[in-house]
Amino acid sequence: METVKSEHSSFCFGVKRAIDRVMKEIERKSHAIYTLGPIIHNPQIVSMLKEKGVIPVDDVTDISDGTVVFRTHGIKKEEEEYIQKKGLESIDVTCPFVKRVRKRAMYLKKHGYQVVIIGDKNHAEVKSVLSYLDNDGIVLQESCRIDARKIGAVSQTTLDRETFTSVVTGLLDGAEEIRVYDTICRSTQVRQQEAVKLAGLVDVMLVIGGKNSSNTTKLYKIAKKVQPKTYHIETDKDLKSDWFRGARKVGLIGGSSTPDFIIDLVDRRVKNL
Ligand code: SF4
Incomplete structure (x- = not known):
C-alpha cells in the first residue's frame, strides 16, 4: 500500500517547545513535577512523561511542593495566583x-x-x-x-x-x-489546508492524534467532508484492515500534539497491510 504523509505532521512549535522544556526539567530536578491537566492533548506522550515522574493533576490545591508546569494551552488566572501565593516553583510553557x-x-x-x-x-x-x-x-x-x-x-x-x-x-x-x-494559530491553519488537499488525493485518509485533542478532531472533521473514508486513530493499534479494501493510496496527517514516532508506526503498519 502506498502512503502519503503530510508535510505538517509532527509537533507544532508550541508543543515541541513545551516537551523540550519538561524533558530538561526532568534531567535537572529530582523532585516532583506536576502539570495542571495533561500538558498536551496526547495520551501516549502524557503516559510516557508519567513514567518519568511528571504527574498530571486536575486541582491545583492538591499541589503543595515540587514544580508546576503550565500546560501549552494555558491555565486559569486563579490557578496562577494560587501557585504564586504558595511560592511554588513553576515553568510556564503556555504557547505564545x-x-x-x-x-x-x-x-x-x-x-x-x-x-x-x-x-x-x-x-x-x-x-x-x-x-x-x-x-x-x-x-x-x-x-x-x-x-x-x-x-x-x-x-x-x-x-x-x-x-x-x-x-x-x-x-x-x-x-x-x-x-x-x-x-x-498558523500551524492550525496550515494543517487544516493540508488535510483538505491530501484527503482529495487519496483513497483512505488517517488522522492521527489524541481523541481529546481539539485540533486533531477538527482535522478529522475537515478531511472527512472531502474523503468519507477518513478515520481518526490514536496509534497503529486502532487500524482495521477492512478500511483499506480496494484502496491503493493512504494519506496520513498528525495533529499538532502527535509525536513523529506514532506517525511512523502507523506508516509502517499501513505499508505492510
Ligand atoms: S497548536 Fe498553535 S497555539 Fe496550540 S500549541 Fe501549537 S502552535 Fe501553539
Whole structure:
C-alpha cells in the first residue's frame, strides 16, 4: 500500500517547545513535577512523561511542593495566583500564540468591548482566556446575534476557519462597532489546508492524534467532508484492515500534539497491510 504523509505532521512549535522544556526539567530536578491537566492533548506522550515522574493533576490545591508546569494551552488566572501565593516553583510553557489570544481579549475588555471568544467553552484554552477576563466574556461556537454597542472577538487558536467566519458574520447583525482579531494559530491553519488537499488525493485518509485533542478532531472533521473514508486513530493499534479494501493510496496527517514516532508506526503498519 502506498502512503502519503503530510508535510505538517509532527509537533507544532508550541508543543515541541513545551516537551523540550519538561524533558530538561526532568534531567535537572529530582523532585516532583506536576502539570495542571495533561500538558498536551496526547495520551501516549502524557503516559510516557508519567513514567518519568511528571504527574498530571486536575486541582491545583492538591499541589503543595515540587514544580508546576503550565500546560501549552494555558491555565486559569486563579490557578496562577494560587501557585504564586504558595511560592511554588513553576515553568510556564503556555504557547505564545495562546498568550496572544489572552492579551487581545484583555485589550478589548479594557477598551469597553463586549468580548466574544469564538471556540469551545469546555476547552482549557477558552477557560483560561475567560478567567483572565474575570469571566466577563461570551463564548460562542455557533453563529448567534449579540446586541451590544461594541463587540470585540478573538478565536481559540485551534478553531477551524469555517466556524470562525460563520460566528463573526452572525455578530455583524447586533453591533454598532465590531473589532475582530483572527487568533487561529498558523500551524492550525496550515494543517487544516493540508488535510483538505491530501484527503482529495487519496483513497483512505488517517488522522492521527489524541481523541481529546481539539485540533486533531477538527482535522478529522475537515478531511472527512472531502474523503468519507477518513478515520481518526490514536496509534497503529486502532487500524482495521477492512478500511483499506480496494484502496491503493493512504494519506496520513498528525495533529499538532502527535509525536513523529506514532506517525511512523502507523506508516509502517499501513505499508505492510
Ligand atoms: S497548536 Fe498553535 S497555539 Fe496550540 S500549541 Fe501549537 S502552535 Fe501553539
